[in-house]
Amino acid sequence: MSFVRYEEKGHYAIMTIDRPEALNALNSQVICEIGEAIEAIDLENIRCLIVTGAGHKSFVAGADIAEMAHLTKKGGERFGAEGSAVFRKLARMPIPVIAAVNGFALGGGCELALACDIRIASENARFGQPEVGLGITPGFGGTQRLARIIGTGKAKEMLFTGSIIDAKEAYRLLLVNDVYPAEELMAAAEKLAQTIANNAPIAVQNTKRAVNEGKQVDIDSALTIEARYFGDCFETADQIEGMAAFLEHRKHGAFENK
Structure with a gap:
């Protein structure tokens, strides 16, 4: 280019x-x-x-x-x-x-x-x-x-x-x-x-989607969108590691984007 x-x-x-x-x-x-x-x-x-x-x-x-x-x-x-x-x-x-x-x-x-x-x-x-x-x-x-x-x-x-x-x-x-x-x-x-x-990529991306999509609809619909992206983060490697690190009082390892 x-x-x-x-x-x-x-x-x-x-x-x-x-x-x-x-x-x-x-x-x-x-x-x-x-x-x-x-x-x-x-x-x-x-x-x-x-x-x-x-x-x-x-x-x-x-x-x-x-x-x-x-x-x-x-x-x-x-x-x-x-x-x-x-x-x-x-x-x-x-x-x-x-x-x-x-x-x-x-x-x-x-x-x-x-x-x-x-x-x-x-x-x-x-x-x-x-x-x-x-x-x-x-x-x-x-x-x-x-x-x-x-x-x-x-x-x-x-x-x-x-x-x-x-x-x-x-x-x-x-x-x-x-x-x-x-x-x-x-x-x-x-x-x-x-x-x-440095933060969990799936969580960051889902947060961006929730904000952007939520702005286009009424508050009740927006909260439904937020709940969907919140749930979508669970059972990911990043969520499992992030919460395990918190409960074990240690710094989380590198997030894997999966």
Whole structure:
């Protein structure tokens, strides 16, 4: 792949959008390569994924305007559908995904971060959906995920004005979980990924499924979903070892993902 780097570190992996000369902007090839990288992840071994951008200026500055400028209506709809499908694939991964936002996360870059489970940011990070200033709407999930994360009123304000917020405001709005000095961001992301990877993989994945599926239904249905995934953890090697270790007052052994 030309614009996406992928590296495994034990039970977690790092996917880096690597197009720094264009501030990691998303063109059709980058979007395709993100999808290919997701498809290639060994989910039997990898328990958490970090997504970040190359360099120190930009996570992903947005979709590639030079590529979009001459699209027809059908071409625009197709481009939006392609990006949305890849971001949906990322959001639906069974393993947790952390966005390490190391600079500009605008337009498609903000939407990429929104598709992740957890977002942490460097102090120089900037978030926004400035598409209305270009005569278009967000097309990769921004109108839907932003409102679900920060609330409808504030999301509409950001979407209608195209305003850009800094990391401090993103933290206040609960758009990001934590903010770090730029030089500490990746170490913090990797520490978080390792902590997640050290836990029982089936339990972590079932927890993600319960949260995501439960958000789509009423509370009674959601509690039924939770009970199903809770029960699904029993009789697994990880549950047996985890509870045995607790009862024997010892540290659990390595979880086996089975």
